[in-house]
Amino acid sequence: PTTPPTTPPPSSGFVVSEAQFNQMFPNRNPFYTYKGLTDALKSYPGFANTGSDTVKKQEAAAFLANVSHETGGLVHIVEQNTANYPHYCDPGQPYGCPAGQAAYYGRGPIQLSWNFNYKAAGDALGIDLLNNPWRVEQDPAVAMQTGLWYWNTQNGPGTMTAHNAMVNGAGFGQTIWAINGSLECNGGNPAQVQSRVTKYQQFTQILGVPAGANLSC
Structure with a gap:
C-alpha cells in the first residue's frame, strides 16, 4: 500500500513564505489571507518574479511595506474616514x-x-x-488583485510604476511617488514617507536582502 507523502505540497512559488507573511502581519485581519495573495499573483506573473532573487524579494518587500502602511498592518479593509x-x-x-x-x-x-x-x-x-x-x-483574492493591478500597471502621480521602480533599480522612494506623489514626497509628509521606509527595511530584513539605495522621496 502506498503511504501518504510526507513532503509538503509545492509552495506557491512566491518569494515570501506563509510563515514570513505572518511574521510581517502579526495582527492582520483574517480577511487578508496568504492564499488570497498567492491566488492574486496569477494575474501578474512578473510581480516579485523578475530579475535576481534579491530583486524579487525587494519588490515583494516593497509592495507589502506600502500595503502595510495603507492598511495599518493589513488590519483595515476599507477607508476609515x-x-x-x-x-x-x-x-x-x-x-x-x-x-x-x-x-x-x-x-x-x-x-x-x-x-x-x-x-x-x-x-x-x-x-x-x-x-x-x-x-x-468581500473577496480576498480580488482585494489583492486590485493592489497588484495598481502596483504593476499604474504610474499614479509618479513617473513609473512601482513594479518598474523596483525592477529597474530606481529604488523604494519611487514606489511612494507612484502611490501618493507630492502628498508625501518632496516634503509633503516626511513622517508618512519614513513610516513606509521603516516598514520596507523591516520586511527586507525578514526576507534576508538589503534594502538598496534611494529609499526616500
Whole structure:
C-alpha cells in the first residue's frame, strides 16, 4: 500500500513564505489571507518574479511595506474616514458612478479609490468593479488583485510604476511617488514617507536582502 507523502505540497512559488507573511502581519485581519495573495499573483506573473532573487524579494518587500502602511498592518479593509466616501466620484467620466456617489471609497491592500480606478482595475482584471465595487472588500483574492493591478500597471502621480521602480533599480522612494506623489514626497509628509521606509527595511530584513539605495522621496 502506498503511504501518504510526507513532503509538503509545492509552495506557491512566491518569494515570501506563509510563515514570513505572518511574521510581517502579526495582527492582520483574517480577511487578508496568504492564499488570497498567492491566488492574486496569477494575474501578474512578473510581480516579485523578475530579475535576481534579491530583486524579487525587494519588490515583494516593497509592495507589502506600502500595503502595510495603507492598511495599518493589513488590519483595515476599507477607508476609515467615512466623511471622505462621497468625494471619490468623478462625475466627468462618461460612465458616471453607477454604484452610487459614495461607493468608490478606499478598499483593499492599496486602498483603491475613485470611480475611474475601479473601472480601470475591473477592466484589467475582467471583473465589473464599476457596478460592484464591494467585491474588493468581500473577496480576498480580488482585494489583492486590485493592489497588484495598481502596483504593476499604474504610474499614479509618479513617473513609473512601482513594479518598474523596483525592477529597474530606481529604488523604494519611487514606489511612494507612484502611490501618493507630492502628498508625501518632496516634503509633503516626511513622517508618512519614513513610516513606509521603516516598514520596507523591516520586511527586507525578514526576507534576508538589503534594502538598496534611494529609499526616500
